[in-house]
Amino acid sequence: DADVTQTPRNRITKTGKRIMLECSQTKGHDRMYWYRQDPGLGLRLIYYSFDVKDINKGEISDGYSVSRQAQAKFSLSLESAIPNQTALYFCATSETGTRAHIAQYFGPGTRLTVL
Amino acid sequence: AQSVTQLDSQVPVFEEAPVELRCNYSSSVSVYLFWYVQYPNQGLQLLLKYLSGSTLVKGINGFEAEFNKSQTSFHLRKPSVHISDTAEYFCAVIDPTGGGNKLTFGTGTQLKVEL
Numbered sequence: 575d576a577d578v579t580q581t582p583r584n585r586i587t588k589t590g591k592r593i594m595l596e597c598s599q600t601k602g603h604d605r606m607y608w609y610r611q612d613p614g615l616g617l618r619l620i621y622y623s624f625d626v627k628d629i630n631k632g633e634i635s636d637g638y639s640v641s642r643q644a645q646a647k648f649s650l651s652l653e654s655a656i657p658n659q660t661a662l663y664f665c666a667t668s669e670t671g672t673r674a675h676i677a678q679y680f681g682p683g684t685r686l687t688v689l
Numbered sequence: 690a691q692s693v694t695q696l697d698s699q700v701p702v703f704e705e706a707p708v709e710l711r712c713n714y715s716s717s718v719s720v721y722l723f724w725y726v727q728y729p730n731q732g733l734q735l736l737l738k739y740l741s742g743s744t745l746v747k748g749i750n751g752f753e754a755e756f757n758k759s760q761t762s763f764h765l766r767k768p769s770v771h772i773s774d775t776a777e778y779f780c781a782v783i784d785p786t787g788g789g790n791k792l793t794f795g796t797g798t799q800l801k802v803e804l
Binding site for chain 2: 578614617666677678679681682
């Protein structure tokens with residue numbers, strides 16, 4: 575089984591709808607992240623959480639919210655989806671601690687299309 | 690703020706030829722550097738990372754990268770590529786003084802290996 579899973583893998587929705595993307599991990603990591611990927615722009619950080627009680631905005635948090643329900647679960651919500659939120663969304667996790675564990679591990683992605 | 694530049698958006702190369710994918714970062718402090726690979730319709734996979742120590746870092750699938758502090762570069766190389774190396778490659782950096790391990794990504798380089 576995959577260590578980092580994302581649901582759904584694909585979603586098509588309409589402008590103004592509320593959408594939730596979910597991420598679960600079995601790696602036991604404390605830190606979790608949400609990124610979006612757009613062609614030619616690479617990945618940009620939306621939100622990140624260093625533990626269940628810690629939520630931080632990334633560089634492009636406007637229009638998004640998150641919830642850290644448990645150590646293993648981190649959800650991303652679009653309260654009122656708009657077409658320019660059409661993108662590939664990735665969840666990632668990492669350990670807290672020594673430099674050797676500083677790498678992030680990514681889920682398979684959710685392709686979201688907002689019509 | 691950190692930035693990462695991948696000047697080549699696409700690199701075509703013939704199978705069994707060597708390849709170098711360029712990455713430059715902007716920082717005057719010590720950073721942690723990463724290369725990730727994204728195969729078609731998949732998430733990102735860590736290829737290699739530089740945290741400290743030897744400037745030549747070896748990763749998976751025969752890739753290696755060399756950290757050059759004076760040139761603020763972290764170029765990725767492979768002496769002989771295979772068709773299966775066709776993918777998008779992302780360079781990323783973490784500034785450890787930033788209070789957390791937030792990755793800043795480059796815009797990616799599409800490596801296309803041809804017969």
